[in-house]
Amino acid sequence: MNESGLSPLPREARPYQGRRAGVVSRLVAAVIDSVVVAIALVIGYAVVAGLLFMLDPRTFSFPDTNVLLSLAAAFIVTVLYLTVAWSISGRSYGNLVMGLRVVNFRGHRLRVAGALIRALACAAFPIGLLWAAVSPANRSAQDLLLRTSVVYDWTPSGHDVPSEVPPADAPGAGED
Amino acid sequence: MATSPVMGFAADVAVGAATLSFEVLASIADRAAPILGPVTRTALRPAGLPAALQPAHWLDAVARRGFLQRRAAAHEVGRLLDALVPVVLDEVLRRADLTALVLSYVDLDGVVGAVDLDAAVSRVDLDAAVSRVDLDAVAGRLDVDAVAGRLDLDEVLDRLDLTELVLQRVDLDLLVREVLNHLDLTMVTALATEVIDAVNLPEIIRESTGSMASETVMGARMQGIAADETVARIRDRLLLRRGHGPDAPPPPLTGRPVDDRSS
Numbered sequence: 138m139n140e141s142g143l144s145p146l147p148r149e150a151r152p153y154q155g156r157r158a159g160v161v162s163r164l165v166a167a168v169i170d171s172v173v174v175a176i177a178l179v180i181g182y183a184v185v186a187g188l189l190f191m192l193d194p195r196t197f198s199f200p201d202t203n204v205l206l207s208l209a210a211a212f213i214v215t216v217l218y219l220t221v222a223w224s225i226s227g228r229s230y231g232n233l234v235m236g237l238r239v240v241n242f243r244g245h246r247l248r249v250a251g252a253l254i255r256a257l258a259c260a261a262f263p264i265g266l267l268w269a270a271v272s273p274a275n276r277s278a279q280d281l282l283l284r285t286s287v288v289y290d291w292t293p294s295g296h297d298v299p300s301e302v303p304p305a306d307a308p309g310a311g312e313d
Numbered sequence: 314m315a316t317s318p319v320m321g322f323a324a325d326v327a328v329g330a331a332t333l334s335f336e337v338l339a340s341i342a343d344r345a346a347p348i349l350g351p352v353t354r355t356a357l358r359p360a361g362l363p364a365a366l367q368p369a370h371w372l373d374a375v376a377r378r379g380f381l382q383r384r385a386a387a388h389e390v391g392r393l394l395d396a397l398v399p400v401v402l403d404e405v406l407r408r409a410d411l412t413a414l415v416l417s418y419v420d421l422d423g424v425v426g427a428v429d430l431d432a433a434v435s436r437v438d439l440d441a442a443v444s445r446v447d448l449d450a451v452a453g454r455l456d457v458d459a460v461a462g463r464l465d466l467d468e469v470l471d472r473l474d475l476t477e478l479v480l481q482r483v484d485l486d487l488l489v490r491e492v493l494n495h496l497d498l499t500m501v502t503a504l505a506t507e508v509i510d511a512v513n514l515p516e517i518i519r520e521s522t523g524s525m526a527s528e529t530v531m532g533a534r535m536q537g538i539a540a541d542e543t544v545a546r547i548r549d550r551l552l553l554r555r556g557h558g559p560d561a562p563p564p565p566l567t568g569r570p571v572d573d574r575s576s
Contacts, residue, residue, distance in 0.1 A: 147515055147531060150538070159541020162534070236534040270544055273552070291534065 146291050150236075153289045155244075158237050160270040163277070163287055166231030167266060173230050174215050181210070212260050219256035224249045228290075238290035247285065255283050 146154065182200070190197045222229040227238045227246040239255070241247050247255065258265070258279040265278030272281075280286055342349075357369040364370055415421075479485075 147535075148510070150531075150535065153538055159538070159544055161540035161544055162537035165533075165537055234530060234533065235537050236530075270548065273548070275541070275545070289534075289538065 150289075150291055154291060155288055157275040158235075158287045158289050159275050160267065162235045162237060162289070163266060163269055166229070166235040166237055167263070169231030169234055170215075170219070170229045171231075174211060174218060177214050177218065178207070178211055181214070215260040216253070216256045219259060220249065220253045223247050223252035223255065232287070236289055236291040237287050240286050240288060242284040242286075244286075244288075251283065251285070255279055255285055258282060 182202070186199055189200065219229055222232075223239045224247055226233075227240060232238060239247060239252075241251060262278065268278045268281070269275050269287075276286065357372065358367050
């Protein structure tokens with residue numbers, strides 16, 4: 138909603154703007170983000186393989202893909218991807234598709250440090266997202282820990298949506 | 314001037330006696346006329362006497378002289394009357410109340426009835442008469458409200474081409490400017506918002522931009538919200554929370570005090 142009272146959003150979606158998103162939307166966004174990370178890993182693996190092939194084509198063989206290394210690479214890529222996405226626009230690609238935005242306890246975009254910590258928490262304990270299904274305020278374990286929220290925000294910039302995330306000193310700000 | 318009854322009586326007797334004498338003489342003359350006529354003629358023109366010596370000739374000369382004298386006297390009297398009558402009449406009229414006399418003795422209705430007023434009016438220069446009238450003073454005495462009350466305004470308006478009048482006589486630019494100056498801008502904004510809502514401008518913008526906010530993405534997001542709602546309802550039912558009926562408003566996803574107490 139802008140100053141003139143006009144909104145580019147469909148009428149049926151307007152009541153939800155700024156409210157905390159439910160677990161389904163967030164799960165779908167997380168799945169999309171996982172696919173993005175997987176594609177990035179595959180591309181990264183292909184790039185590494187291509188470099189190795191270019192360095193020594195005769196002895197070339199595909200690099201080992203042991204589980205530990207793969208998990209470490211996935212963890213790092215996920216953390217980097219989410220940190221950059223949340224600190225720059227407040228939303229990853231999955232969030233963009235589902236119309237979500239990650240905000241801090243003031244309703245503002247996360248800083249780099251906050252985004253990094255939240256990305257680490259999400260990558261290390263992804264199942265914490267499911268707490269949003271139990272939490273009456275739709276907050277995941279990471280949200281509770283870091284006082285962040287994921288809200289519906291269909292606007293491109295996020296500046297025009299009146300966030301209903303309460304400020305830090307408001308009653309109920311740290312529920313659950 | 315007062316006269317005594319005796320004097321009046323004497324005058325009446327004198328007049329009566331004179332009248333009686335005159336009547337007696339006239340009667341005698343009438344009776345004697347057949348006899349006296351030939352005698353008189355013979356006496357005035359005796360036969361055998363020259364005409365110059367006849368009494369009739371003398372009488373004619375006397376009569377001619379008398380005629381001339383009478384004519385001179387009449388001329389003198391007329392001259393005297395011309396001089397005296399205006400003076401006398403002026404004095405008389407100055408002393409008499411002519412208006413009262415006219416009102417007493419003249420039948421004004423009869424006089425007016427005998428006048429051809431239409432012919433008289435046709436000879437009047439009405440324009441000149443109207444130009445001498447102070448119309449402002451006349452209009453000031455008019456009860457305009459009463460006159461307007463008798464007007465059939467609908468009839469008058471039916472005969473007017475108001476659209477043409479407004480287009481010709483009204484400064485529409487000035488009018489619109491004044492209207493805009495007096496308008497409540499918040500009301501205009503609300504009206505514009507309503508209009509834009511009615512034409513579904515967001516839909517037009519979405520169609521024209523073709524960005525991420527395409528129909529598919531919108532559908533996915535709305536389905537996500539609907540699924541979130543369903544999950545929230547199930548959760549609330551399991552947690553024995555209230556307020557999530559099928560027609561209930563969107564759930565308070567933010568940390569409301571109610572949510573906090575119940576969680």
